[in-house]
Amino acid sequence: MSRSETVWIVDDDRSIRWVLEKALQQEGMTTQSFDSADGVLSRLARQQPDVIISDIRMPGASGLELLAQIREHYPRLPVIIMTAHSDLDSAVASYQGGAFEYLPKPFDVDDAVSLVKRAYQHAQEQQGMHTPQDRPRTPEIIGEAPAMQEVFRAIGRLSHSNITVLINGESGTGKELVAHALHRHSPRKASPFIALNMAAIPKDLMESELFGHEKGAFTGAAAQRRGRFEQADGGTLFLDEIGDMPAETQTRLLRVLADGEFYRVGGHTPIKVDVRIIAATHQDLEGLVQAGKFREDLFHRLNVIRIHIPRLADRREDIPALANHFLARAAQELSVEPKVLKSETEEYLSKLQWPGNVRQMENTCRWITVMASGREVLVEDLPPELLNQPTTAQPAHNWEQALRNWADQALARGQQNLLDSAVPTFERIMIETALKHTAGRRRDAALLLGWGRNTLTRKIKELGMRIDGGDDEEGDEG
Numbered sequence: 001m002s003r004s005e006t007v008w009i010v011d012d013d014r015s016i017r018w019v020l021e022k023a024l025q026q027e028g029m030t031t032q033s034f035d036s037a038d039g040v041l042s043r044l045a046r047q048q049p050d051v052i053i054s055d056i057r058m059p060g061a062s063g064l065e066l067l068a069q070i071r072e073h074y075p076r077l078p079v080i081i082m083t084a085h086s087d088l089d090s091a092v093a094s095y096q097g098g099a100f101e102y103l104p105k106p107f108d109v110d111d112a113v114s115l116v117k118r119a120y121q122h123a124q125e126q127q128g129m130h131t132p133q134d135r136p137r138t139p140e141i142i143g144e145a146p147a148m149q150e151v152f153r154a155i156g157r158l159s160h161s162n163i164t165v166l167i168n169g170e171s172g173t174g175k176e177l178v179a180h181a182l183h184r185h186s187p188r189k190a191s192p193f194i195a196l197n198m199a200a201i202p203k204d205l206m207e208s209e210l211f212g213h214e215k216g217a218f219t220g221a222a223a224q225r226r227g228r229f230e231q232a233d234g235g236t237l238f239l240d241e242i243g244d245m246p247a248e249t250q251t252r253l254l255r256v257l258a259d260g261e262f263y264r265v266g267g268h269t270p271i272k273v274d275v276r277i278i279a280a281t282h283q284d285l286e287g288l289v290q291a292g293k294f295r296e297d298l299f300h301r302l303n304v305i306r307i308h309i310p311r312l313a314d315r316r317e318d319i320p321a322l323a324n325h326f327l328a329r330a331a332q333e334l335s336v337e338p339k340v341l342k343s344e345t346e347e348y349l350s351k352l353q354w355p356g357n358v359r360q361m362e363n364t365c366r367w368i369t370v371m372a373s374g375r376e377v378l379v380e381d382l383p384p385e386l387l388n389q390p391t392t393a394q395p396a397h398n399w400e401q402a403l404r405n406w407a408d409q410a411l412a413r414g415q416q417n418l419l420d421s422a423v424p425t426f427e428r429i430m431i432e433t434a435l436k437h438t439a440g441r442r443r444d445a446a447l448l449l450g451w452g453r454n455t456l457t458r459k460i461k462e463l464g465m466r467i468d469g470g471d472d473e474e475g476d477e478g
């Protein structure tokens, strides 16, 4: 680097400022310290550093307010937010507010220094002053919907652990993005994140892909090769579409997870690795276990923490933000001006089913960027396949899926005795609906439900339901 990088340190705690100053200066960086965000805001108008590292809680403007101002006025200036360990909400907020990274306190000084260096390098790459390095920045995850907030919370909660995670969600919902975020926000972030899609690898190459092979191990093995496990040593191995893993490989994987060591194909020396596994699937793994297609013991080893990524149709409120994000990205890729959605178009897009989830949305935005004629995108400008689609018309069995999602999330939250609340709710809804259809006549409603009248009366009582008026038959109770 031809000139020394300038880093601004913002913290009301003098000892933290001091520690950071010393460490960064030792690495040849120029530092300037501030004891409040207010000081920084007034200074920024005149001068900008290369990187800012800021605490959240300070007298006056908070670090998050500072972050918001910087994002708005100096979007290229990377900000690292320091947060107290326990303060998960701030961690998530800083991440969503566009912080380059957040640094949990207390931190390791070396980590802080390497983070500052990465932030600097990233900003340089963004400005095209350096050729991109091998670590492409994972795009931020967009998600205001409650179900996505739940996902962010999980990422925050797991950010100090190396625990195995199983990610569930339909194809294109963002499983790989979340896996990558889990890695980036983990103690292993400085080590590799290696992704491998089980569905994309021919069955007979899978073992060598995962574990590597020795020279001459099989026809075509002309040289020794390190497998993905070795490449991911110290870091994270993301096994996508784990449900597609062949039975023999499952057995092998289970052994590796138990022993922490393996042999390359054709090899005789055990190789020790330290790898965190994140697996993902769009399939119902429990179902595969029951059908004998997935090893139960492997399932339990992977299913330590489960994160469910909702379908795009279950987080419609995020659709406009996602669409605008992808339009901006497509415009950047193609070096054209970004298209702008008319509000009717946004609304129309928000009502579609999106069976291909976020990936379909991303592809649609590329299509629009190339194909739409004007700068403003009208409904007519959308790809033809989106124009003749049922919109929010819910398929009749959607409630089953909704129920499934509900149960999945309740269990993921550690809830127990699910049926205690689910069954009465179910019965109450059925009874209310039937009574509505019969204008409150219990005898008829019982018939519609397929219960005897006494059963219905008993249920109404047990459920503590207050049924007002319309009951013409109280007298003939048997």
Ligand SMILES: Nc1ncnc2c1ncn2[C@@H]1O[C@H](COP(=O)(O)OP(=O)(O)OP(=O)(O)O)[C@@H](O)[C@H]1O
Residues within 6 Å of the ligand: 139, 140, 141, 142, 143, 169, 170, 171, 172, 173, 174, 175, 176, 177, 178, 240, 282, 322, 325, 358, 359, 362
């Ligand atoms: N919430 C989000 N915000 C921004 N981009 C997203 C979001 N979710 C997904 N994407 C983008 O959508 C695309 C699909 O996501 P990803 O590959 O992570 O999905 P997936 O569930 O792993 O898909 P598959 O199961 O088909 O492998 C990616 O380009 C990803 O960057």
